[in-house]
Structure formats: C-alpha cells, structure tokens
Amino acid sequence: MKIGIVGAGWNGSHCALELMSAGHQVVLLEKHPDIFQGVSGDFGIRLHKGPHYPRSKTTRDSCLEAFDRFCAAYPELVVAHESAIYAQGTTDALGFRSKVSNDTFAKVCHESPECSEVDMSANGLEALEAAFNLDEPSVVLGDRLRRFFRDKLAAAGVQVQTGFIVEKIIRSAGQSLVYRDDGSCLAFDLVINTTGFQSLLPAFFERDFPFDVEVVYQPCLALCYEDRQPSEKPLSFIVMDGWFPCLMPAVTTHEPYPADYILTHGSYTIMGSFSTAREADALLEELTDDFIESTVKALTEAQMCRFWPGFLQRFHYAGWKGAVLAKLKTRSEFRSAITFEQEGVIYVFPGKVSNVFNAADEVLALIANQRCIDQNGFRYVEEGVLDIARREIQHKPGAGEESTCNLQTYSLLRGQKDAC
Ligand SMILES: Cc1cc2nc3c(=O)[nH]c(=O)nc-3n(C[C@H](O)[C@H](O)[C@H](O)COP(=O)(O)OP(=O)(O)OC[C@H]3O[C@@H](n4cnc5c(N)ncnc54)[C@H](O)[C@@H]3O)c2cc1C
Structure with missing residues (x-):
C-alpha cells in the first residue's frame, strides 16, 4: 500500500519504520522544517515502568509491556x-x-x-x-533524537517531506487525497494521522465516537x-x-x-x-x-x-x-495511546512514548482488517487498548473535581498576580 503519515513525532516516525518493514511504501509529512520538533522532541522523557500511574492498572500494564520492547528496539535512546x-x-x-x-x-x-x-x-x-x-x-531528546531518526528513516527508505502543513484530507474513489498549504495534493491508499490529535480531527468525533470520551x-x-x-x-x-x-x-x-x-x-x-x-x-x-x-x-x-x-x-x-x-479526560489519569480508523484515516491519540508499539501493532491490524470492531463508522481493534480501556476512559471527572484535566492554573495565577 502507499501510505501517507501526517506528523513526524514519536508516533509517526516509529509507525513509518514498522510499515516499511511490513512492505508498504511510506511518505512521512511534517509541517516543521525538521522531524521531532513537536512535543516528542522536548518532552517525551521518562521511559515509564508504571508507578507514575498508581490509579490506572491499564496504563501500568501497558508501560511494563512496552518497556522491554522499547529497550530492545531503541537501545541507543535509553539513558x-x-x-x-x-x-x-x-x-x-x-x-x-x-x-x-x-x-x-x-x-x-x-x-x-x-x-x-x-x-x-x-x-x-x-x-x-x-x-x-x-x-x-529516560529517553533521549532534542538533536540527538532527531539525528538518530533522520538516519533510521533514510536507511529504511521512508520518504520524509518537511516544511508544509497538511490542511485537509479528502477520501475520493478509494484514495485519500492530502492537500498541503503549498497547493500540492498527494494521493495515498491510506493516511495515518499522528499529529498528536491536534489537527485534521475525525468528523463528528464527539457525536459518533463509539464511547463517551x-x-x-x-x-x-x-x-x-x-x-x-x-x-x-x-x-x-x-x-x-x-x-x-x-x-x-x-x-x-x-x-x-x-x-x-x-x-x-x-x-x-x-x-x-x-x-x-x-x-x-x-x-x-x-x-x-x-x-x-x-x-x-x-x-x-x-x-x-x-x-x-x-x-x-x-x-x-x-x-x-x-x-x-x-x-x-479520565478519573484514573489513563495515559496509554488509543488507535482507531474513520473514513480511510487511522488516528493515533498519543499516550506515552513507549506506547508507539501498541499503536503501530494496532495500525497494522487495522490495515489487515484483523480482529476489528466496526461501530458508528469507527473501526478499532478487538482486545486493543481502546477496547480494553473503554470502561475506564468513559469514567470522567466532574467539572469542579480535583483532577489534572480540570486545571486552569494560568487564570488562577494571573488573578492572584493582578490582585497583588
Ligand atoms: C510536560 C510533558 C511531559 C511528558 N513526559 C513524558 C514522559 O516522561 N514520558 C513519556 O513517555 N511521555 C511523556 N510525555 C508525552 C509524550 O511526549 C507524547 O505523548 C508523545 O511525544 C506524543 O508523540 P506524537 O508523535 O503522538 O506527537 P507529537 O510529538 O506532537 O508529533 C506530532 C507531529 O505532527 C506535526 N503536525 C501537526 N499537525 C500537522 C499538520 N497539519 N501537518 C503536518 N504536520 C503536522 C507536528 O508538528 C508534530 O511534529 C510528556 C508530555 C508533556 C507535555
């Protein structure tokens, strides 16, 4: 398959390598002049073993499961x-x-x-x-991380195109058409959105997503x-x-x-x-x-x-x-990645860096249509992270509840500063 991946952070770059190994042709599209310029380049620091999430067993289990895989796949990046x-x-x-x-x-x-x-x-x-x-x-960051992935992606034959924003993706005649801000349009059999769930979001996500998240x-x-x-x-x-x-x-x-x-x-x-x-x-x-x-x-x-x-x-x-x-937004501070597909685009909602393995496994399962559940136009993997965690992720903190997801620190501190 000819696959376009939008977003060259940890999820996009790792997924590109896995898809090349599986025999696909991959183009990785990034809006910044270089890869790993988003949150992955500066913040994906701790290679979690689990205790950071004492209230989410699902997250702890996925940390431990991914830990050995990460160390085996990327020993050069483990500090x-x-x-x-x-x-x-x-x-x-x-x-x-x-x-x-x-x-x-x-x-x-x-x-x-x-x-x-x-x-x-x-x-x-x-x-x-x-x-x-x-x-x-911890995991390596910054220039050392960028250099490592530039070499690795080039050696694997991934085509990396940087410096253009993907503005829209349209599904037409069995192809996904990717339109960029330079006016160009690229056609793929499938597109994977690894923008950190920050752009090109699925249509009617709040209305149609199978779970109340x-x-x-x-x-x-x-x-x-x-x-x-x-x-x-x-x-x-x-x-x-x-x-x-x-x-x-x-x-x-x-x-x-x-x-x-x-x-x-x-x-x-x-x-x-x-x-x-x-x-x-x-x-x-x-x-x-x-x-x-x-x-x-x-x-x-x-x-x-x-x-x-x-x-x-x-x-x-x-x-x-x-x-x-x-x-x-979850009561348990669930922080694993979830992966699903809608209308020819596979979305990876980021969790922790080591979740790149679950996410890529599920991307491959969705492509092969193995063990997939179809609900309201969304497809996800049976016994995948989304399926396993579906109860946990619907359990949300209320509006005024003490939870990291409700924090409004800036307005609070701004108010205190102005009052002084
Ligand atoms: C303060 C903080 C601490 C953290 N600590 C840890 C930690 O200790 N351990 C851990 O495992 N994780 C940690 N994380 C989380 C981790 O960094 C992220 O979950 C992970 O890096 C996400 O990777 P990603 O590839 O999904 O997203 P990103 O790295 O955000 O990559 C998305 C890419 O998509 C590109 N893009 C977006 N829109 C477009 C578009 N329209 N066209 C083209 N390109 C586009 C962006 O430029 C970016 O390069 C932390 C995060 C924060 C903020």
Whole structure:
C-alpha cells in the first residue's frame, strides 16, 4: 500500500519504520522544517515502568509491556540513571494527602522487580512518607533524537517531506487525497494521522465516537535547570500522587556528565484545560518570561525545596519551554495511546512514548482488517487498548473535581498576580 503519515513525532516516525518493514511504501509529512520538533522532541522523557500511574492498572500494564520492547528496539535512546526516585509526599501544594495510600504506593513501586527502598535522610529528602529507587531510565531528546531518526528513516527508505502543513484530507474513489498549504495534493491508499490529535480531527468525533470520551488540550510547561554537580549518569526525582513536583534529565547529546534537567509540577506547570488545541496554543503564545519566573517558577521551586531542601544549591534555572498536549479526560489519569480508523484515516491519540508499539501493532491490524470492531463508522481493534480501556476512559471527572484535566492554573495565577 502507499501510505501517507501526517506528523513526524514519536508516533509517526516509529509507525513509518514498522510499515516499511511490513512492505508498504511510506511518505512521512511534517509541517516543521525538521522531524521531532513537536512535543516528542522536548518532552517525551521518562521511559515509564508504571508507578507514575498508581490509579490506572491499564496504563501500568501497558508501560511494563512496552518497556522491554522499547529497550530492545531503541537501545541507543535509553539513558540509564544513577538513581530514579519515586517518592510519596506527605501533603501536596494544596495541603492534600497523596491520592494513593502508603500501601498502594509501595505495592505499585514493587511491581518493578528491581525496586529498592531509599534512605530519605541520607539523601537529603524531607516531608515524604516513603521513597523507592526504581532504576527507571529516560529517553533521549532534542538533536540527538532527531539525528538518530533522520538516519533510521533514510536507511529504511521512508520518504520524509518537511516544511508544509497538511490542511485537509479528502477520501475520493478509494484514495485519500492530502492537500498541503503549498497547493500540492498527494494521493495515498491510506493516511495515518499522528499529529498528536491536534489537527485534521475525525468528523463528528464527539457525536459518533463509539464511547463517551472527552478530549482536553493543555498548554504544558517545563522549567529548565542546569546541574552544578553533574554525575556520570543523571538522576530523576518524582513526588506523587497529586500536586507534586518532578525533576527529570533532558539528555540531548552524547556528552558525558549530562547537566540539563526539566522540572515540572502536577498543577503549576499545566497552564490550563481547553476543548480545542487552538485555545491551548493561544495561551502558550500569551505567556511571558516575567509571568513564568515570578509565579510558576517561584511556586514550583518552593514545592521542590519542601521535599529536597538542597535543590537550589545544586540546580540553577536556565529558562522554560512549552507544548500543547491532548489528553483523554479520565478519573484514573489513563495515559496509554488509543488507535482507531474513520473514513480511510487511522488516528493515533498519543499516550506515552513507549506506547508507539501498541499503536503501530494496532495500525497494522487495522490495515489487515484483523480482529476489528466496526461501530458508528469507527473501526478499532478487538482486545486493543481502546477496547480494553473503554470502561475506564468513559469514567470522567466532574467539572469542579480535583483532577489534572480540570486545571486552569494560568487564570488562577494571573488573578492572584493582578490582585497583588
Ligand atoms: C510536560 C510533558 C511531559 C511528558 N513526559 C513524558 C514522559 O516522561 N514520558 C513519556 O513517555 N511521555 C511523556 N510525555 C508525552 C509524550 O511526549 C507524547 O505523548 C508523545 O511525544 C506524543 O508523540 P506524537 O508523535 O503522538 O506527537 P507529537 O510529538 O506532537 O508529533 C506530532 C507531529 O505532527 C506535526 N503536525 C501537526 N499537525 C500537522 C499538520 N497539519 N501537518 C503536518 N504536520 C503536522 C507536528 O508538528 C508534530 O511534529 C510528556 C508530555 C508533556 C507535555
């Protein structure tokens, strides 16, 4: 088949390689001048083993299942850590207790076989119920990631075309016609939309999708830091489950002693929740260095220092970056990828980076029409992620409920700043 893939992040690029191996002819179309310029190039950091999602067993299972596949397929992109600490905070930024009990937290951490308890005071950590080292690695980002995939896609024979926005896709006479902003039109047997569910969305998604799901678009920030005492291998530290901070390395080169990190927070670095990507993009455009440094940075650092008082002696601030992420609004914080087809276009709704394997498997099953369920004009794979998680993803938080999917941090902080 001649297949066009729109969007060259993790999902589009991995899927292109899998489809070439399966004997298809693939053209990968990206609006930016280079591949991996979206969220995949800057944010897909943690190669999850599962405990980040203590309330979603489906997500934890899919993390563990994908972990070994990722390490086997992309060993060059896996960065081992000196320590990868998962800690349970006593109370979060709003004074709430962690959303999981001590027992559940310990249990989900021990689902990773190499989990070991961390001596909190010996590591200069405070205000925690427990801390475990999970030997969880991270994934390479930035230029090193782009270079790796440019070479890999070229070697596989994938045609990569960058620099043009795909504006519409029309199904006509058994072909999918892709129209770009330079006026060109390309014809494919099938198109795969891996734009992070941000453009060219399925028609009547809200009305006809077989399940009652809701999508939320969130402008997310990462505060960048430099380590003054870098070790040979980087470290990571995450406190959970609620409005807690998370520190991860951002490895973008082959240089030893990586010093770049990003700091995020369960609420302060998620700026808002919108029903369209356009609104989320607009908020990101509005943000200024002054606002971020005087509010988001100050609040996030204060929270980090509650748990790791020595943080600011070791790390210094180096700027910020932002991206819009589409999420399914769920009570359990379900974060796996779901894959389905409508009218000659297969859509991959992103989850975590390691979910590229489920997604590509399901793309291949949809192409071969193996074990597929057809409902309201949407096709998805029987026993695939969408089928398995259909109950969980319909269980949504209510409008005022404490949930990451309801966050409106920017308007809240803006209001407080204006009141001062
Ligand atoms: C703050 C933050 C932290 C995260 N941390 C982790 C983590 O620790 N571990 C993890 O596994 N995941 C993490 N994620 C999630 C992960 O980064 C994403 O789910 C994943 O990178 C999505 O990949 P993708 O290929 O689906 O989308 P993207 O990387 O967004 O790629 C989509 C591509 O489509 C292109 N595009 C869009 N529209 C068009 C168009 N009309 N025409 C042509 N091209 C188009 C875009 O330019 C982009 O390159 C994090 C995300 C955020 C925001």
